[in-house]
Amino acid sequence: MQLHRLVTFFKTIGDPTRLRIIKMLSQGPLHGQAIAGKLGLTPATITHHLKKLRDMNIVCERRDGNIIYFYLQPSVVKHYAYALLDLAEQNEVKKEMKEKAAERQKVIENFFTSDGRLKNIPAQRKKKLIVLEHMLKGLQPGKQYTEKEINEHIKKFHEDYATIRREWIMNNYMYRENGIYELNPREMWHKIDG
Amino acid sequence: MQLHRLVTFFKTIGDPTRLRIIKMLSQGPLHGQAIAGKLGLTPATITHHLKKLRDMNIVCERRDGNIIYFYLQPSVVKHYAYALLDLAEQNEVKKEMKEKAAERQKVIENFFTSDGRLKNIPAQRKKKLIVLEHMLKGLQPGKQYTEKEINEHIKKFHEDYATIRREWIMNNYMYRENGIYELNPREMWHKIDG
DNA sequence: TATCTAATTAGATTTATATCAAATTAGGTG
DNA sequence: CACCTAATTTGATATAAATCTAATTAGATA
Helix, strand or coil: CCCCHHHHHHHHCCHHHHHHHHHHHHHCCHHHHHHHHHHHHHHHHHHHHHHHHCCCCCEEEEEEEEEEEEEEHHHHHHHHHHHHHHHHHHHHHHHHHHHHHCCCCCHHHHHEECCCCCCCCCCCCCHHHHHHHHHCCCCCCCCEEEEEHHHHHHHHCCCHHHHHHHHHCCCEEEEECCCEEEEHHCCCCCCCCC | CCHHHHHHHHHHHHHHHHHHHHHHHHCCCHHHHHHHHHHHHHHHHHHHHHHHHHHHHCEEEEEEECCEEEECCCCHHHHHHHHHHHHHHHHHHHHHHHHHHHHHHHHHHHHHHCCCCCCCCCCCCHHHHHHHHHHHHCCCCCCCCEHHHHHHHHHCCCCHHHHHHHHHCCCCCCCEEEEEEEEECCCHHCCCCC
């Protein structure tokens, strides 16, 4: 959603008369004179406001005989309300992601040497998963690997390739079939099924 | 939420400069001069806008040394976004309730005579419940009734008081203890536990 | 077609407000 | 204390917009 549209929308509903019209129409459709009567304003003024509301698709109209009924469009209002929610939450989502990334980075710095080799496998499950995922880098999703290729890859990080390989399988990062290994899709990772 | 506060809030964020400030602050706190620089406006103008944002508690400030950092308050923004959602949904909620009431009324007209007696018990569960609830009118919650009193009450609607009474119990509208009957609270109605 | 009513447009007035330049204040730091 | 910088206040200006009255248009109906 472009900023300009948001501004125009909020400017539109940031007026006592128009917000009262919206509230009234949320109870059901009304025609111009009825609105004017309830608000104690002239029809001309109501037209002025309805034009703005129509321009933003907040209300629509339907003629019935000689009078025109104005309807609120709740879906449009909701749409902007959600956009506002996004704007407010952007902050928190990004902050959370940043914090997680920082935490992962710290674990990696703790358990790998400066030249990128694994010192030891963490005992805490959470940290172990971070370490295991880190070592997946360089393996391509969808590609099939022989056991030897997998072992060679692991040896770049640690001598005990058998343990790492077993952990990868156990934590669902990859699966083996007929001696061939392949990465699982990300959404399956570390969901260990009984 | 009073209308006036909503109007003031939306008027406040219905301005391009202020919405840009909000968007910027959603990425993290900034000080006045930084905001002025990024927007190409003078510090005086930024102060003007920040005052409005502060008045609505959309931002708060914290001094660090010589400069003041301005923080977005996402919870406040979210609060108003939800209020706007409510406003838009009011319509639909009420409409739904109206429709339900109309449906109930139709069922009651179908199954009761014009002088208020039950013609027969509906076969469809949904309609049966409506009919059973209708006949509860006149019984007071919290009051204890003898079986005879219950039967007399039912007879105003239908001769077969035994069936109706059994249905009331089965569908959790009331319970019996030592031959004494009492209405269950509404929230327990027709939750049949195995 | 003539007429009636609801809605809109046009024009005028008044109020609100976004912006800046310049002066002032507030709080640190030498 | 003197000084420095960020923020605020003040006052001026220009623009936007809410409202009204009066005139006009659009549609329906007799």
